[in-house]
Amino acid sequence: MxxxxxxxxxxxxxxxxxxxxxxxxxxxxxxxxxxxxxxxxxxxxxxxxxxxxxxxxxxxxxxxxxxxxxxxxxxxxxxxxxxxxxxxxxxxxxxxxxxxxxxxxxxxxxxxxxxxxxxxxxxxxxxxxxxxxxxxxxxxxxxxNGNHRRVLIIGSTDSTQELKDFFTNKSEYGYDLLGVYSSNSSQNTNGNIQDAVEFISNNDAIDEIYCAMDELSENEINTFVKYAELNQCNIKFIPKTANFFSKRLKTDFYNYLPVLSIQEVALNKPFNRVLKRMFDVVFSILVIVFLLSWISIILFILIKLESKGPLLYKHKRNGINYKEFDCYKFRSLRINSSESENYVKKKDQRVTKIGRFLRQTSLDELPQFINVLKGDMSVVGPRPHMLSYTESYSKKIDPYNFIFRHNVKPGITGLAQVKGFRGEVKADEDIINRVKYDIFYIENWSILLDFDIIARTILGIIKGDEKAY
Structure with a gap:
């Protein structure tokens, strides 16, 4: 946005x-x-x-x-x-x-x-x-000196130098360059990446951040994306090559230099955001009141009878713009195990008997409707990844696509899941195809598509899914 x-x-x-x-x-x-x-x-x-x-x-x-x-x-x-x-x-x-x-x-x-x-x-x-x-x-x-934008450049490349010259020499465009920071700090920069993080943490007057994609790591990009979201400033990307164009990112030209920013998709337009949020709130309230309220009591007894530990557990996941949140689930693993160690595999010894049933029927995901009500998630959207997997997957996926994927709220279910790409990631193709379907969903969203995915999810629960273990 x-x-x-x-x-x-x-x-x-x-x-x-x-x-x-x-x-x-x-x-x-x-x-x-x-x-x-x-x-x-x-x-x-x-x-x-x-x-x-x-x-x-x-x-x-x-x-x-x-x-x-x-x-x-x-x-x-x-x-x-x-x-x-x-x-x-x-x-x-x-x-x-x-x-x-x-x-x-x-x-x-x-x-x-x-x-x-x-x-x-x-x-x-x-x-x-x-x-x-x-x-x-x-x-x-x-x-x-009115109508100015206060900007920051992260990176030291030929393209960032061209952008710096544009900001400093074209005063009629109204850009105030606050500094240039780079991992290759030199006399032409104001410090390294850590200095940039400290600067933006102590400065809420930044309007736009420009990141050089070929210099920053995924973690560093995530840091600046999170800051931009929390402080409602714009983040833009300087591509690895001047010849790079992506339909998923908006391309603007500063003189002849292409600068990329996240394209506003239909899903993020004000009316559609309100429509989807209204649907999420109504749907989650219905599920919580008519399903989660009584099924939690039964599961509490069954889970406690088999193993010690809480009914629910929470784990950190990446949400919209990489924002971390606590994702809730019914506990399906033994108390001395952690799902954050790795994805659950077939015949995984960490899974309890009742936990296996919960995972096969996807009932372990029901508490995530609380996340939907809180605004961390949506009923339908790309599934949120564990923090460690977000970092590892980003190295296997085109970085522009991966950033684009995190431009919307994650969902309890999604197009990738109903198309069979859920659970354990056995090969790179699994995560590549998952992201491919997530991108398709974001670019082609409609409320009818959400209804279709929910219907397919319910049908999948009834029929069973061989990857749900």
Missing amino acids: EYIRGRYSWLLRPALILFDISIIVFFASYFIDFKTFGLPYWSTGFIKSKATFFVFYASILWLISAYSIKFYNVYRYTTTLNVLGLLIKQSLIFFIIVFAFIGFYRGIEINKITVLKYLVTSISIISFIKFLMFFGLKKYRQHL
Whole structure:
């Protein structure tokens, strides 16, 4: 997720949208004689007047087209050529929108030159204000030191040196470089990686962190990802090669240098996050009240009769953005054993008799609905790994894919699990395929896909799974 920080800058985009719609509405009434318009017989409610009908049509389609081509997605590093390209695209689309309306109502007696004047005037004013704001913000950053971003660079490579030059020499973009830290500390850096960790721990005023992927280890990257999540600052990645592109990471260009950041997927969009969270809360409450409440009493007796120890045990797992949390399970191993030693294998002597039943039926996972209610997990999502396995697996998986996988909450069940990739990892292919299905789930999420995975999980419990041991 990309965080927007600043006092007032987040208001600029909605203000610009409101201004553009106002221009479209005002000049429509100024240039066009709506008395000549005919309306369909079914027009009711607020679309009674001819003017309102056209204005509503033009405004809605302007917003839809602007959203489609990302007309308002202009950032401080966006080039003038890119802004011009957006204006040309939006103008052509709006020309088609207006003339399509006139073509649909063939009975309209209206001068095409008048319509052309309306379009040219509206687009010209919108373009002028867009460029005025674009260059005005540059001058504001350059001469008044406003609207600045405080950034940190981690790594010392040719690409980070190019990025450093960009930040220091392009004052109109408004970046304040707080320091450069590298494992290869030299006179050109402010210290090593540990110094960087200490610096960010004592400084909550960092807006963006840029990490060189070819210099940092997985643990070091995890440290900066966790900080970014906890402090709601943006983390971006400088790829190993300037020719690297990934559809799973958003690529921005600072001059000609590609910089990667985690792409916002459908699952992390505000409405979808609220929808999924509502489903998680309702579903977990139903399971806790109608299933976990009474089954815990029975299992407490059965588990205690076979072996000493608690009913539940908790173990550390990596959640969203590598955040550690305590994951709950019904205890299925003997008290002097730990599941954190390794994945449970077939005919594992550590597993109790009742524990084997719990694992075969996946009932040992039921307490994780408490994790869902707490917000650490989701009902459906990539399964969380043990901390030691997160580190070892990351060496076998493309690092960009592995980071992308941790960009959403882990789940009690997931697409990889219902496709047969669960439990013990016997070969590298097992974890590679597991991550492949996790990535597919994140990129193609829908609430219907969640329902499908839950249904497949329940069916799998009833039929049994040979890998559940």
